[in-house]
Amino acid sequence: METLFWVCFLIGIVYTVAVVIFGDALAGALDASLEWLQLDNLPVLQPLTLISGLTIFGGSGIVLLNFSLLSMALVITFALVIAVIGVIIVYFVYIKPMANAENSTGYSIFDLVGKEAQVVVPIPSNGYGEVIVKTAGGISNHTAASYDQVEIVGDQSVVVIEVKEGVLFVSPLSLD
Incomplete structure (x- = not known):
């Protein structure tokens, strides 16, 4: 024993x-x-x-x-x-x-779908710009493209529709 x-x-x-x-x-x-x-x-x-x-x-x-x-x-x-x-x-x-x-400031980029973001670099209709998104860890910058293939001017509010290959596809947020 x-x-x-x-x-x-x-x-x-x-x-x-x-x-x-x-x-x-x-x-x-x-x-x-x-x-x-x-x-x-x-x-x-x-x-x-x-x-x-x-x-x-x-x-x-x-x-x-x-x-x-x-x-x-x-x-x-x-x-x-x-x-x-x-x-x-x-x-x-x-x-x-x-x-x-346990409190993690980490997040998955896919968690950003549905989140509101702010355009900091204008997004051309068929190109890339940049947005900032508020996350649990603070503010994060990401490359973004227009989901609807329309030009999005700087300082406009957008919503993240989907994520493909590390790029956030966003659409202008309209409050109407």
């Missing part, structure tokens, strides 16, 4: 070291590999909490087995209880606050 505790503990340690070295790619791979469990209804059971629970189970099992006079059944029971308490602590102290703190 001590071997099981050591394996659980070492898996957690190796995973932690690998995530520190290889970053989020490995964490994303674990997320994808555990997707079949469909843990959406149980937010406490995320890959990070499962790995931390496995590590805590192994570590507490090793300590209890070697430094207590408890029977094997009690060692396993206490190790499981300690692991569950550890998972709950990890979730509420680290994972949940970090998930709430």
